[in-house]
Amino acid sequence: MKIGCFVETYCFHLKDEAQALELFKATAEARGHEFEFIYKKDMNRIPEFDAIFIRANTDPMNTAYVVSRLADSLGKVVIDDPHSIRTCSSKVVLHGLFEQNSIPSPRSRLFAGDYGRENLDRLFEYLQFPIVVKAPYTKFSSHVEKAHDEKEFREITARYLKNATPIVLQQFMPTAFDWRVGVLDNRVLYLCKYTMPRGGWKIRAEVDGRQVWGDTIPIFRKNIPKKLEEIAIKVSKCVGDGLYGLDVKEVDGEYYVIEINDNPSFYHGQEDAKDKDLYEKIIDRLTSGRQVKPGTYKISESQAP
Amino acid sequence: MKSSAKGDVLNVSHDYRYQKMGYYVSMHAELGGNPVTPRCSDILDTHRNPLLMMRAVKAGIPCLPYTLISRYERNVALPALCFAVNPYTCNSVTAVKSESKMLRTMKSLSVNNRYPVSVQPLIGDVREAVQVFGETDVPEARDIARKFYDEFRVPIGKLIVQIVDGEARLSHFEPVQKKEVDWGLVREKVRTLRVRTLRAHATSAHAI
Numbered sequence: 001m002k003i004g005c006f007v008e009t010y011c012f013h014l015k016d017e018a019q020a021l022e023l024f025k026a027t028a029e030a031r032g033h034e035f036e037f038i039y040k041k042d043m044n045r046i047p048e049f050d051a052i053f054i055r056a057n058t059d060p061m062n063t064a065y066v067v068s069r070l071a072d073s074l075g076k077v078v079i080d081d082p083h084s085i086r087t088c089s090s091k092v093v094l095h096g097l098f099e100q101n102s103i104p105s106p107r108s109r110l111f112a113g114d115y116g117r118e119n120l121d122r123l124f125e126y127l128q129f130p131i132v133v134k135a136p137y138t139k140f141s142s143h144v145e146k147a148h149d150e151k152e153f154r155e156i157t158a159r160y161l162k163n164a165t166p167i168v169l170q171q172f173m174p175t176a177f178d179w180r181v182g183v184l185d186n187r188v189l190y191l192c193k194y195t196m197p198r199g200g201w202k203i204r205a206e207v208d209g210r211q212v213w214g215d216t217i218p219i220f221r222k223n224i225p226k227k228l229e230e231i232a233i234k235v236s237k238c239v240g241d242g243l244y245g246l247d248v249k250e251v252d253g254e255y256y257v258i259e260i261n262d263n264p265s266f267y268h269g270q271e272d273a274k275d276k277d278l279y280e281k282i283i284d285r286l287t288s289g290r291q292v293k294p295g296t297y298k299i300s301e302s303q304a305p
Numbered sequence: 306m307k308s309s310a311k312g313d314v315l316n317v318s319h320d321y322r323y324q325k326m327g328y329y330v331s332m333h334a335e336l337g338g339n340p341v342t343p344r345c346s347d348i349l350d351t352h353r354n355p356l357l358m359m360r361a362v363k364a365g366i367p368c369l370p371y372t373l374i375s376r377y378e379r380n381v382a383l384p385a386l387c388f389a390v391n392p393y394t395c396n397s398v399t400a401v402k403s404e405s406k407m408l409r410t411m412k413s414l415s416v417n418n419r420y421p422v423s424v425q426p427l428i429g430d431v432r433e434a435v436q437v438f439g440e441t442d443v444p445e446a447r448d449i450a451r452k453f454y455d456e457f458r459v460p461i462g463k464l465i466v467q468i469v470d471g472e473a474r475l476s477h478f479e480p481v482q483k484k485e486v487d488w489g490l491v492r493e494k495v496r497t498l499r500v501r502t503l504r505a506h507a508t509s510a511h512a513i
Contacts, residue, residue, distance in 0.1 A: 039375070040373075040375035040418075040420075040421045041374070041375040041376070041421075043355070043373045043375075043421055044372055044373050060323055060349055060392065061323060061324075061392045063390070063420055063421060065349070065353075066353050066355060066356060066390060066421075069349075069350070069353075069356050070355060070356065070359065073356075073359060073360075082346070086345065086346070086349075090332075092332070092336070093332070093336065096336040096337075100338075137324075163324070164324055164329075165326070165329060166329075166333075
C-alpha cells in the first residue's frame with residue numbers, strides 16, 4: 001500500500017522528531033509498503049495514496065485539516081481524521097465532551113466575558129485561585145496562563161477573549177508530572193510521564209525568560225495502572241478509533257483528564273523508548289483499509305463529499 | 306451565546322468564518338446537542354476552496370476545475386482566478402493575467418507560503434452573487450445558489466461564479482459585508498421558515 005505522510009518543513013527541525021519520522025518510513029517499507037513525505041505542494045496528489053498520515057500540526061485553521069478532509073472524503077484511511085481534529089483541537093469542545101460523558105477532569109467553566117460581580121464571585125468560589133485560563137485553540141501549552149487573583153484574571157481573560165469566545169477556565173491542579181497515554185484503535189499504545197520543568201507548572205514553561213520543556217519518562221504500557229487505562233480508553237471511545245495522546249493528572253490515586261489530543265507528538269527515544277512496536281502498530285492501522293470512525297460523542301458531521 | 310435553549314437552531318450571520326461569532330454560534334449549538342443550520346463542518350467546507358469544489362461537484366453544481374499550488378510556479382496557465390485557502394479568507398478573489406502579478410498574488414494569498422492557493426482558469430465573466438437562503442439577484446447564478454443552499458445550508462454568503470458561454474459555474478464562496486445583504490429578504494425568509502416549522506410541529510402533534 002502507498003502511504004502519504006503529510007508534513008511541513010518544521011517537522012524536521014528537531015533531531016528526535018525527524019528520527020521518529022524516518023522510523024515510520026523505515027517501518028512501513030520493511031512491511032512492504034511505500035511511504036512518502038508529502039507537503040503542501042503535493043496536495044493535488046492525495047488521490048494517489050491509500051492512506052494519509054498527518055504529522056504537521058492539525059487544527060481546522062491549518063492546511064492539515066484540508067488534507068485530512070480531502071483524504072477522508074476520498075475514502076482513504078487518514079490519521080488524524082477530520083472529526084478527531086475538530087473535536088480535539090478545541091478546548092471548548094473537550095469541555096463539553098468531558099461534562100456530557102462524566103469524565104473525571106479538573107473543575108472547568110466556559111467564560112464568554114460576563115464580568116458581573118455575581119458571576120465572578122460564583123466562578124472564583126467554584127474554581128478557587130489560581131485559575132488556569134485556556135484559549136480554545138492551544139498547542140503545546142501555549143495560550144494557557146494562570147491567574148492568581150482577580151486583577152490577573154481580568155487581564156488574561158480580556159486578552160484571550162479578543163481572539164475567541166468562549167474561553168475555558170479551569171481549576172489549577174499542581175502535579176510533578178502529567179501522564180501521557182498514547183491510544184490507537186481504543187487500545188493503549190504507549191505510556192510516558194511528561195514532567196514539569198523545574199520552576200514551571202506546564203510541560204512547556206517559561207523559566208527565567210527561557211522556554212524549557214520537562215523531561216519525558218517512558219514506561220512500558222503493560223505497567224499502566226488499571227484505573228488510568230480504563231479512563232483513557234473511555235475518553236478515546238468518545239472521540240473515535242484513531243490515534244490520540246491523553247494528558248492525565250494523578251492526585252491521591254485519582255485520575256483527572258486534562259485533554260485528549262489528536263496528532264500526538266513522537267520524539268525518538270522518548271515516546272518510543274519502551275514500546276518500540278508503536279511504529280508497526282500505527283503503520284498497520286494505516287494499511288488496514290479501515291477508515292477512522294467517530295466515537296460516541298458526535299459533533300454534527302457533514303456527509304463525506 | 307449564553308443561551309442553553311434546546312431545539313433547532315437557525316444561525317443567521319453575514320460572516321461564518323472560523324473563530325468568528327457566526328461560527329461560534331453554530332459550535333455552541335452543536336455542543337448543546339441542538340440540530341443547527343449551518344453545521345460547523347459545512348461552514349469549514351464552504352470556506353476552503355478545494356473542499357467546497359469537491360462537494361459542489363458531487364452535488365451536481367457546475368464548477369470549474371482547480372489546482373492547488375503552494376508557491377509561485379511558472380507553468381500555471383494564465384489568465385487565472387486565484388483564491389486563498391486559509392481560514393481567514395475574505396475578498397481574496399484575484400484575477401491574474403501576467404507572471405509578475407502571479408508572483409505578487411501568490412505571496413499575498415499564501416501568506417508567505419504558509420497556505421496553499423487554489424487556481425482556476427479564468428475563462429468567463431466573473432460575477433459575485435450574494436445568496437440568501439438559496440436566492441440571488443444574479444439571474445445566471447440562480448440555479449447554483451439554490452443547489453448551493455440545498456447542499457451546504459449556509460443561509461448567507463457570496464458565491465463567486467464565472468459565466469462561460471452563458472452558463473454560470475461556481476468558483477468560490479466568501480462571507481459578505483453586512484451592507485451587501487438585503488436584510489429585509491432575510492427577515493422575510495426567516496419568518497417563512499418559522500411559520501413552516503410551526504405548521505410542521507402542529508401537524509405532527511395533531512398526528513400523535
